[in-house]
Amino acid sequence: MASITIRNLDESTKQALRERAAQNGRSMEEEARLLLAELEQGSPGLTAGIVEHKSTDYPAIPVAAAGSSSEPPIAGFPAAGKCVLLIISGGIAAYKSLDLIRRLRERGVHVRAVMTAAAQQFITPLSVGALTADKVFTDLFDREDEQDVGHIRLARNCDLIVVAPATADLMAKMANGLANDLASTVLLATNRPVLIAPAMNPAMWSHRATRRNAETLRRDGIHFIGPMAGEMAESGEAGEGRMAEPMQIVERIGELLDTRPKPLRGKRAIVTSGPTHEPIDPVRYIANRSSGKQGHAIAAALAELGAEVILVSGPVSIPDPRDCEVVRVESAREMQRMVEAALPADIAVMVAAVADWRSKGEATEKMKKEGGKGPSHLELTENPDILKGLGHHKQRPGLLIGFAAETEKIVEHAQAKLERKKADWIVANDVSPDSGIGDAGGVMGGDRNRVRILSRDGVEEWPELTKKQVAERLAARICDHLAATTTIA
Numbered sequence: 001m002a003s004i005t006i007r008n009l010d011e012s013t014k015q016a017l018r019e020r021a022a023q024n025g026r027s028m029e030e031e032a033r034l035l036l037a038e039l040e041q042g043s044p045g046l047t048a049g050i051v052e053h054k055s056t057d058y059p060a061i062p063v064a065a066a067g068s069s070s071e072p073p074i075a076g077f078p079a080a081g082k083c084v085l086l087i088i089s090g091g092i093a094a095y096k097s098l099d100l101i102r103r104l105r106e107r108g109v110h111v112r113a114v115m116t117a118a119a120q121q122f123i124t125p126l127s128v129g130a131l132t133a134d135k136v137f138t139d140l141f142d143r144e145d146e147q148d149v150g151h152i153r154l155a156r157n158c159d160l161i162v163v164a165p166a167t168a169d170l171m172a173k174m175a176n177g178l179a180n181d182l183a184s185t186v187l188l189a190t191n192r193p194v195l196i197a198p199a200m201n202p203a204m205w206s207h208r209a210t211r212r213n214a215e216t217l218r219r220d221g222i223h224f225i226g227p228m229a230g231e232m233a234e235s236g237e238a239g240e241g242r243m244a245e246p247m248q249i250v251e252r253i254g255e256l257l258d259t260r261p262k263p264l265r266g267k268r269a270i271v272t273s274g275p276t277h278e279p280i281d282p283v284r285y286i287a288n289r290s291s292g293k294q295g296h297a298i299a300a301a302l303a304e305l306g307a308e309v310i311l312v313s314g315p316v317s318i319p320d321p322r323d324c325e326v327v328r329v330e331s332a333r334e335m336q337r338m339v340e341a342a343l344p345a346d347i348a349v350m351v352a353a354v355a356d357w358r359s360k361g362e363a364t365e366k367m368k369k370e371g372g373k374g375p376s377h378l379e380l381t382e383n384p385d386i387l388k389g390l391g392h393h394k395q396r397p398g399l400l401i402g403f404a405a406e407t408e409k410i411v412e413h414a415q416a417k418l419e420r421k422k423a424d425w426i427v428a429n430d431v432s433p434d435s436g437i438g439d440a441g442g443v444m445g446g447d448r449n450r451v452r453i454l455s456r457d458g459v460e461e462w463p464e465l466t467k468k469q470v471a472e473r474l475a476a477r478i479c480d481h482l483a484a485t486t487t488i489a
């Protein structure tokens with residue numbers, strides 16, 4: 001197979017490859033490998049695309065390349081290749097805007113900045129310009145800027161305007177249509193979506209005038225992030241008024257500029273995740289080592305493709321996935337109740353490592369060790385099988401997927417489960433600690449997984465992947481399956 005050294009490509013080709021890789025959620029190396037493979041199969045159009053590809057055209061304003069030439073951007077950010085006009089107004093939180101610029105650029109976003117006069121009291125145009133690698137705009141009446149760019153083009157040659165921090169003063173100007181400096185003029189002249197991250201003293205945020213202005217801005221379609229509650233930069237002050245953290249703003253920008261197709265829009269999915277805890281007495285329980293990482297990643301991947309996701313999760317210590325409704329449960333019986341309450345659904349993926357047994361009679365008081373008599377006898381009874389219950393349910397989900405965590409005879413056991421539980425697919429994985437997957441300890445609690453997908457059509461082997469990649473691949477397979485089986489009336 002042909003090979004290229006990315007380091008030796010000229011800057012514009014490297015940038016085009018970087019943007020293309022970011023848009024496809026791949027590394028530059030992976031993207032280049034795929035393109036070369038396509039080329040060898042005779043599709044030269046694809047490489048032409050490398051050089052010509054531009055996700056947004058900014059003909060009038062040359063915007064500096066996103067990211068630094070030595071560091072490829074973090075792949076897969078939905079706003080990669082897009083242009084954000086960042087307006088920095090004068091608040092102590094302005095220092096966080098510097099980090100915001102870095103986080104955006106490392107994700108392949110072009111950032112151009114406007115600073116108010118007050119913002120320049122907190123941070124300098126020099127530091128902002130060094131991070132955006134572009135000119136910083138500060139003056140409405142700068143003859144050179146006006147000839148070169150002009151405030152109207154500045155306001156429109158971007159995909160999104162972000163005001164961070166947004167002071168009470170700038171919000172008041174926006175709400176009342178004032179345009180007496182470059183920032184407020186750009187905001188009045190723009191036809192682009194606007195996201196503001198308010199930051200001010202809690203007394204100013206809760207003042208009736210600010211509440212009124214915020215309400216007006218919301219009605220005008222301005223997007224908000226924050227302010228958050230917590231400590232203020234001024235000593236001794238706390239309350240609602242902190243600017244959202246740079247990464248929270250980055251995520252919101254990603255959501256607002258996400259134009260990727262949502263093939264699962266209109267579909268409802270139930271996902272179970274994590275272990276269950278089966279009480280023995282008020283302080284003890286039976287559980288297993290499931291971390292919830294795989295189930296949560298699957299819920300996130302389905303939501304990312306537009307599905308309405310209800311995640312029924314046992315006790316885990318990882319964060320909730322974005323855009324999912326999370327129902328927290330403890331025991332298998334509770335999980336079953338909440339799963340059945342979430343029906344009907346188009347898709348159900350039962351990833352939870354449900355405890356097979358529970359204690360027969362849960363003790364209402366803590367069980368005591370009685371000196372010399374040896375351990376108490378624990379009588380167990382079987383838990384309901386949630387997956388099997390769904391397989392036989394009158395509201396059986398259209399596509400029912402189970403997991404099979406096995407330590408031996410993986411395919412054989414998974415095949416039996418497919419039949420017994422009336423599932424459509426079983427995702428089988430080897431959870432033995434010596435499976436050789438990921439770090440010591442194997443799949444349980446780790447970040448990697450190697451699975452086989454069993455269906456009535458046969459067995460599909462997947463290579464070892466991260467749990468996130470397994471989730472994305474499974475979500476894509478679900479999409480393909482639904483697209484192939486949906487009949488259009």
Ligand code: C5P
Pocket residue numbers: 272332350351352353354355356383384385386387388401402403404405417
């Ligand atoms: O029988 P086994 O526990 O190996 O089956 C695994 C599959 O069945 C997983 O999808 C798991 O979420 C599901 N399951 C369940 N309820 C149980 C036991 C397992 O939904 N009580």
